[in-house]
Amino acid sequence: MKPVCENCFKNDAALKRPRNGMKVCKECFFMLFETEIHQTIVDNQLFARNETVAIGASGGKDSTVLASVLKTLNARYDYGVNFVLLSIDEGIKGYRDDSLETVKRNQVQYDMPLEILSYDKLYGWTMDKIVAQIGKKNNCTYCGVFRRQALDRGCVQNSIGHVVTGHNADDVAETVLMNLMRGDIQRLDRCCDIVTGDSSSRVKRSKPLMYCYEKEIVLYAHYKNLDYFSTECTYSPEAFRGTARALIKNLEAVRPSAILDVIHSGKQFQLSKKSKARQVRAVQCSQCSYISSNTVCKACVLLNGLNASEPKLRLTEDEGGAALPVRVLEKLQF
Amino acid sequence: MKIEFGGGLEQLFDNKQTLELHFDEPEVTIQTVIEKLAQICNELRSNVCLFLQDGLVRPGILVLINDADWELLDKEDTVVEDKDTILFNSTLHGG
Numbered sequence: 001m002k003p004v005c006e007n008c009f010k011n012d013a014a015l016k017r018p019r020n021g022m023k024v025c026k027e028c029f030f031m032l033f034e035t036e037i038h039q040t041i042v043d044n045q046l047f048a049r050n051e052t053v054a055i056g057a058s059g060g061k062d063s064t065v066l067a068s069v070l071k072t073l074n075a076r077y078d079y080g081v082n083f084v085l086l087s088i089d090e091g092i093k094g095y096r097d098d099s100l101e102t103v104k105r106n107q108v109q110y111d112m113p114l115e116i117l118s119y120d121k122l123y124g125w126t127m128d129k130i131v132a133q134i135g136k137k138n139n140c141t142y143c144g145v146f147r148r149q150a151l152d153r154g155c156v157q158n159s160i161g162h163v164v165t166g167h168n169a170d171d172v173a174e175t176v177l178m179n180l181m182r183g184d185i186q187r188l189d190r191c192c193d194i195v196t197g198d199s200s201s202r203v204k205r206s207k208p209l210m211y212c213y214e215k216e217i218v219l220y221a222h223y224k225n226l227d228y229f230s231t232e233c234t235y236s237p238e239a240f241r242g243t244a245r246a247l248i249k250n251l252e253a254v255r256p257s258a259i260l261d262v263i264h265s266g267k268q269f270q271l272s273k274k275s276k277a278r279q280v281r282a283v284q285c286s287q288c289s290y291i292s293s294n295t296v297c298k299a300c301v302l303l304n305g306l307n308a309s310e311p312k313l314r315l316t317e318d319e320g321g322a323a324l325p326v327r328v329l330e331k332l333q334f
Numbered sequence: 335m336k337i338e339f340g341g342g343l344e345q346l347f348d349n350k351q352t353l354e355l356h357f358d359e360p361e362v363t364i365q366t367v368i369e370k371l372a373q374i375c376n377e378l379r380s381n382v383c384l385f386l387q388d389g390l391v392r393p394g395i396l397v398l399i400n401d402a403d404w405e406l407l408d409k410e411d412t413v414v415e416d417k418d419t420i421l422f423n424s425t426l427h428g429g
């Protein structure tokens with residue numbers, strides 16, 4: 001028999017909350033889940049009245065739940081925030097085609113304006129083209145670096161100073177472990193910050209769902225019947241991240257609080273004075289003028305590599321489309 | 335017994351969102367259902383590792399029995415019958 005809800009003592013419980021083992025019914029779960037996110041927003045003063053905030057929307061569960069909850073909270077607590085959906089089209093055939101359709105439906109469902117930015121337009125490369133060039137081994141690095149800047153660029157283009165992303169507690173805990181295992185102390189220092197980007201960056205980023213368990217995000221979407229897209233990216237994630245993810249999930253199975261505990265531990269890490277002195281200060285990329293820790297930003301470094309090795313591709317690839325003569329002309333300019 | 339898949343798991347089962355399963359016994363444990371599904375997975379030559387790990391449902395896959403979290407019940411040992419609906423929903427996909 002189903003146990004009774006430990007919050008209202010009235011309805012049948014629907015789930016066991018991983019953060020504290022509490023058994024709750026659907027209605028109480030919705031209220032607790034939404035209120036906790038509201039508390040995170042208030043405690044960290046994430047939003048200002050009349051601010052325009054972009055929601056990085058992929059059509060997946062996290063960003064769909066984020067858009068839905070923010071719409072609910074904006075109305076319930078009168079934040080007075082204007083939300084805009086910002087989507088990236090990485091140019092992965094069969095993956096983004098369907099998920100972009102989902103985002104287009106979300107635009108109607110949540111009554112928010114939608115802006116779509118393509119890698120092709122921003123960088124001149126789709127992910128399919130990048131994979132054809134470099135193979136499937138490091139493609140997630142490219143995708144991640146380009147996506148990070150794409151959101152910033154999209155915000156700047158639309159005069160938006162703040163973007164929220166759907167990173168959940170499992171994502172953050174996974175990142176803490178990855179940085180720890182790689183000895184990436186600089187990133188370890190920052191990865192648990194709910195707001196990133198300082199005064200020198202044009203766009204502020206925040207993660208309102210960083211204390212929400214993935215389990216609850218999926219159940220929220222399921223019980224609310226939210227429209228989201230759930231096919232894994234066809235270019236599977238890098239092995240190291242996948243292993244860290246499996247580790248997090250295995251830990252959760254044994255001790256559900258482990259996910260929030262890892263984040264809590266991550267937040268306590270303090271850089272020593274010595275490390276802090278060595279910390280690289282953010283500058284503007286000399287090529288694209290976007291915020292970077294080096295004179296040339298990661299995206300430009302990757303792009304330079306791709307563009308430099310492109311002629312090699314030309315020899316092996318049987319390409320006869322209209323793009324070819326254009327590219328040949330482009331190369332002549334060098 | 336109605337089996338539903340979500341979060342991409344349907345890809346392991348010939349892209350079917352739902353399956354009907356029948357057992358000779360009036361009541362079976364979820365573990366029996368899972369083993370049957372693993373067998374179907376193998377017959378379809380799908381990667382059963384995306385569903386099972388060490389013989390148990392892979393951590394990160396949510397199991398709902400009649401729309402209730404199986405962690406409220408007895409997980410693998412929960413007894414189910416023909417009228418029940420079981421949803422396997424993977425959280426292991428992009429957000």
Ligand SMILES: [Zn+2]
Pocket residue numbers: 005006007008009010011024025026027028029
């Ligand atoms: Zn309740």
Ligand SMILES: [Zn+2]
Pocket residue numbers: 285286287288289290296297298299300301
């Ligand atoms: Zn640059």
